[in-house]
Amino acid sequence: NKDLFVLTYGALVAQLCKDYEKDEDVNQYLDKMGYGIGTRLVEDFLARSCVGRCHSYSEIIDIIAQVAFKMYLGITPSVTCNNSSKNEFSLILEKNPLVEFVEELPAGRSSLCYCNLLCGIIRGALEMVHLAADVTFLQDRLKGDSVTEIGITFLKKRDEKKYRGKK
Amino acid sequence: MAIFSVYVVNKAGGLIYQLDSYAPRAEAEKTFSYPLDLLLKLHDERVLVAFGQRDGIRVGHAVLAINGMDVNGRYTADGKEMLETDTFKLHCYQTLTGIKFVVLADPRQAGIDSLLRKIYEIYSDFALKNPFYSLEMPIRCELFDQNLKLALEVAEKAGTFGPGS
Numbered sequence: 001n002k003d004l005f006v007l008t009y010g011a012l013v014a015q016l017c018k019d020y021e022k023d024e025d026v027n028q029y030l031d032k033m034g035y036g037i038g039t040r041l042v043e044d045f046l047a048r049s050c051v052g053r054c055h056s057y058s059e060i061i062d063i064i065a066q067v068a069f070k071m072y073l074g075i076t077p078s079v080t081c082n083n084s085s086k087n088e089f090s091l092i093l094e095k096n097p098l099v100e101f102v103e104e105l106p107a108g109r110s111s112l113c114y115c116n117l118l119c120g121i122i123r124g125a126l127e128m129v130h131l132a133a134d135v136t137f138l139q140d141r142l143k144g145d146s147v148t149e150i151g152i153t154f155l156k157k158r159d160e161k162k163y164r165g166k167k
Numbered sequence: 168m169a170i171f172s173v174y175v176v177n178k179a180g181g182l183i184y185q186l187d188s189y190a191p192r193a194e195a196e197k198t199f200s201y202p203l204d205l206l207l208k209l210h211d212e213r214v215l216v217a218f219g220q221r222d223g224i225r226v227g228h229a230v231l232a233i234n235g236m237d238v239n240g241r242y243t244a245d246g247k248e249m250l251e252t253d254t255f256k257l258h259c260y261q262t263l264t265g266i267k268f269v270v271l272a273d274p275r276q277a278g279i280d281s282l283l284r285k286i287y288e289i290y291s292d293f294a295l296k297n298p299f300y301s302l303e304m305p306i307r308c309e310l311f312d313q314n315l316k317l318a319l320e321v322a323e324k325a326g327t328f329g330p331g332s
Binding site for chain 2: 040050053
């Protein structure tokens with residue numbers, strides 16, 4: 001039963017809105033919290049899902065969409081690749097359990113990214129497997145767009161040689 | 168105990184958890200003449216005592232050597248990385264995030280690969296999900312200790328076996 005989780009998330013966002021006037025601050029805080037969760041959640045994910053080493057960014061995105069999202073949120077976003085150098089991807093969420101009970105953003109909060117926690121989680125998780133990425137909401141149903149779209153851009157890998165050289 | 172030690176090493180190479188539990192295995196040496204007073208049976212590639220408990224040899228004990236010659240032949244290569252000596256086998260599992268789990272066990276102990284995965288799960292459950300545990304720091308979580316010891320016991324029972332042991 002996800003209700004308690006969804007309600008807790010809602011209460012969290014509502015409280016952050018009371019604490020911070022600017023939308024950017026709330027967004028940043030959600031991202032930071034998500035980052036902390038992501039760094040821990042990734043080990044749980046790796047321990048339970050037994051996925052092996054990935055050989056391309058698109059493999060990683062597929063695993064995030066089809067295994068991780070399924071495991072933790074019960075949904076499977078679809079994946080698109082946004083550029084020819086294959087390092088920018090989007091996850092399209094048809095359904096988003098976190099916003100089940102949210103009708104619309106309150107007045108004066110039009111740039112609030114309600115689910116920014118998810119962006120932080122993905123960013124934190126990727127960083128723990130030594131992949132730097134920028135994760136943001138490109139489209140948001142709550143802001144009037146037709147779908148919710150999370151954009152993931154892989155930045156240059158750190159320590160690439162160290163982790164490629166596995167015996 | 169057939170599992171001697173468990174170590175968890177963080178990304179920077181620092182030891183964040185250590186569990187040492189070495190207890191010498193009970194071994195008995197006895198001279199028999201034909202016919203043997205023991206009933207032996209073959210169970211999963213080991214020769215075990217099925218009947219005829221006496222003098223420190225109990226039901227479930229495995230025959231290790233006959234006339235000084237080791238009975239158990241080859242070992243299966245286990246674990247992601249492994250170091251073997253004649254007194255212990257060192258298994259190491261490195262996760263994609265750079266955490267290393269090291270287990271020192273009896274060379275005859277089986278199932279260390281799944282034990283390493285289990286320890287990874289326990290780490291992700293009881294260390295990482297503890298909101299007050301900081302990553303890469305020494306693990307001082309009671310629940311982690313307890314569950315780890317439980318997992319070791321289960322692994323030992325599964326690895327060495329026989330009726331009544």
